[in-house]
Amino acid sequence: MTIYWDVLLGCLVLAIIFFLIGDILDGVLDGFFHPLLLFGTLAVLSGTGILLTKYTSLPAGIVLGFGFALGVITYILIYNFLIVPLSRAESSNAYSAKEYQGRIAEVITSIPAHGYGEVLIGSATGSRSETARSFDNIDIISGKRVFIVEVDKEGVCHVSPMEDDFK
Template sequence: MLDIYWWLLWGSLGAAIFSLFLGDAIEGLLDSIFDSIGEFLNPLLLFGTLSVIGGSGVLITKYSELNNFIVLILSILIGVGAYILLYYFLVIPMSNAETSTSISINDLAGKVGDVITTIPAYGMGEVFIESTNGSRNEIAKSFDNVEIIQGTQIVVVQVKDQILYVSELTEL
C-alpha cells in the first residue's frame, strides 16, 4: 500500500507542476468543461489534494501501526481538509482580487477634462481626461447641445452607451 501512496504523491505533484505551467493552455482547450464545473474543481487544486493524500498516506503508513483502511480514510480526510482550506482561503480571495488598475468608462462621470476635437452642437468630438490611473481619450457629445471648441475645459455630466455627455466647465 505504501507504494501506491508514493505513486500518488509523485504523480500528482508532477501533474500539478505540469498544470501550473500549461494550465492556461489546457483550460483554454477545455474551457466549456471548466465553465460548467466551476472554480471549485480547479485542476491545480485537485492535483494538490491528491499530493496531500499521497503524502499523508506515506507518513501515516510509515510512522504508525494503523490498519491500511484507516490510513486511507485519514489520508482522504486530510486531503479534503487541505482542499477546502486552500479553496476558501486562497482561491476565493485571489479570484475576488482586483486584477486591473484601469477604470471603467462609467467611473468618468464628474471628472474634468479638456476638449481635443471640437464637439459640434449635435455631433461628437473627443475629450482628454487625466486621472491617477492614467489618461484617456473618449468620444463625447455636448450635454447642452451647444458647440464646445477645442481646448475648452469640460466636466463629464453623464455616461450613456459608451459616450461621455459633457458640459463646458465655467468658474462661479
C-alpha cells in the same frame, strides 16, 4: 507506498497540464469543483500517506482515512479562504463606464466640436483615459478641465468644459 508516489506524481503532471490548457476549459468547470484544487487534495492525501507509512506503523486503512480527511479539509480551506476571495476581488475591479458620469476630468487630446478626443479621469486607484465628445458641440483644447455629463452605450464620455472655462 508505491501507489501514494504514483498518485503524487500523477497529480503533479495533471496540474501542469491543466495549468497550460486550463483557459480552454474555463467556464466549464466553474463552481465548488476546481481541478487544480482536486489535484492539490490528492497530493496532500498521497503526501500524508507517504509520510505516515514511512514514519509510523499505522495500518494502511487508517493512513488512507487520515490522508483523505486532511485532503478534504485542505480543499475546503483553500477554496473558502483563497479561491472565493480572489474571484470576488477579480470581479470588483471592473470599471463600469457609467461610474464616470458626474466626474471631473482633464482633456489630454483636444476634442473638436463634432469629433472625438480623449480625457484623463483620476481616481484613488490610478488614472484612466477614455474617449470623449463635446456635449455642447464646441472645441475643447488639451489641458482644460471638463465635467463628464453622460456616458453613452459605446462608453464615450460626453463632456462639457467647467463653467470658468466657457467663453
